[in-house]
Amino acid sequence: MADVDKKMLTQFLLRMGDNTLILGHRVSEWCGHAPVLEEDIALANTALDLIGQTQFWLGYAAEIMGDSKTADDVAFLRDVWDFRNLLLLELPNGDFGQTLMRQFLFDSYQSILLPRLMKSSDQHIAEIAEKSSKEVAYHVERSAETVVGLGDGTEESHARMQAALDRLWPYVGEMFSSDEVDAAMAAAGIAPDPATLREEYDALIGKVLAEATLSIPDSDFTHKGGRNGATHTEHLGHLLTQMQWLQRAYPGATW
Amino acid sequence: MSKEWPLWEIFIRGQHGLSHRHVGSLHAPNAEMAIKNARDVYTRRNEGVSIWVVEANNISASSPSEKGPLYEPSESKIYRHPTFFDIPDEVGHM
Numbered sequence: 001m002a003d004v005d006k007k008m009l010t011q012f013l014l015r016m017g018d019n020t021l022i023l024g025h026r027v028s029e030w031c032g033h034a035p036v037l038e039e040d041i042a043l044a045n046t047a048l049d050l051i052g053q054t055q056f057w058l059g060y061a062a063e064i065m066g067d068s069k070t071a072d073d074v075a076f077l078r079d080v081w082d083f084r085n086l087l088l089l090e091l092p093n094g095d096f097g098q099t100l101m102r103q104f105l106f107d108s109y110q111s112i113l114l115p116r117l118m119k120s121s122d123q124h125i126a127e128i129a130e131k132s133s134k135e136v137a138y139h140v141e142r143s144a145e146t147v148v149g150l151g152d153g154t155e156e157s158h159a160r161m162q163a164a165l166d167r168l169w170p171y172v173g174e175m176f177s178s179d180e181v182d183a184a185m186a187a188a189g190i191a192p193d194p195a196t197l198r199e200e201y202d203a204l205i206g207k208v209l210a211e212a213t214l215s216i217p218d219s220d221f222t223h224k225g226g227r228n229g230a231t232h233t234e235h236l237g238h239l240l241t242q243m244q245w246l247q248r249a250y251p252g253a254t255w
Numbered sequence: 256m257s258k259e260w261p262l263w264e265i266f267i268r269g270q271h272g273l274s275h276r277h278v279g280s281l282h283a284p285n286a287e288m289a290i291k292n293a294r295d296v297y298t299r300r301n302e303g304v305s306i307w308v309v310e311a312n313n314i315s316a317s318s319p320s321e322k323g324p325l326y327e328p329s330e331s332k333i334y335r336h337p338t339f340f341d342i343p344d345e346v347g348h349m
Contacts, residue, residue, distance in 0.1 A: 036282060037281075037282075037296075038281050038282060038283065038292040038295070041292075041295050042292065042295040045299060138294075142291055145287065145288065145291070
């Protein structure tokens, strides 16, 4: 493990793991409700991939926290203010188009971040990134193709995808808003400063959204407060009541 | 025009050296998405190394009502099976 403040490293790992946990839970809400059977199964697969990645990130975070904590403790026994996920990922699903737009915006970010993390000075992080990156490569291919299909589709699907992009765009900037945790990770060679990923990200989504005939809103306004835990949206608490109720109602319950 | 996605027949090769086998069908807007959907629907448990998709209306099939003329003539032609050769013992199990 690289020489770095453990509290900072834990924050970084919570950011990674809470992102995949919260999005994984949101995507799982589609199970049994997607517009067609094929998409239903594909979304459930994606949700499972994300929860699988969460086990690695939060498992490592729990290991560093010590106190014989597990990934389950970290996922199910923290409250809203302890979560470090992007606000984008805790927003309600909206319609199918909005769900896929959110997926695409996040998949694109992960597809740029994970290859950098594969070169992390922390061997464990490099291994998690390596394993996750194959799943993410498929996720971004699928979500990008769906965004293009629906954006450049019928009049209605185009309108819905543009509305989804307009709704979600103010939450994209948070991915790149660095703070002292990111500075510490970058200095230790553990993770890149996310601000340095923006150019590549804009190029990637710009290409796909142009193909989807969608216009990126002309605004830099950014909602923040998820990845540093300062101000989550009202939606996260409701999500947690669903996600955590079993462990809360029956502490320590196992299969 | 139908608003339904077309139906695709899915063929999966389970491992190298085997043939692609028909595993089922699904709906998709185009061939690329049909492959992705097939990956998600039919290879979740590590079933495949290769996927073929064919739009169902591109498959021509024999008619069940013609099975008499098509298949019955071969029933009585047992000499078409290679079972009338004496196999030398040295050959062993074939």
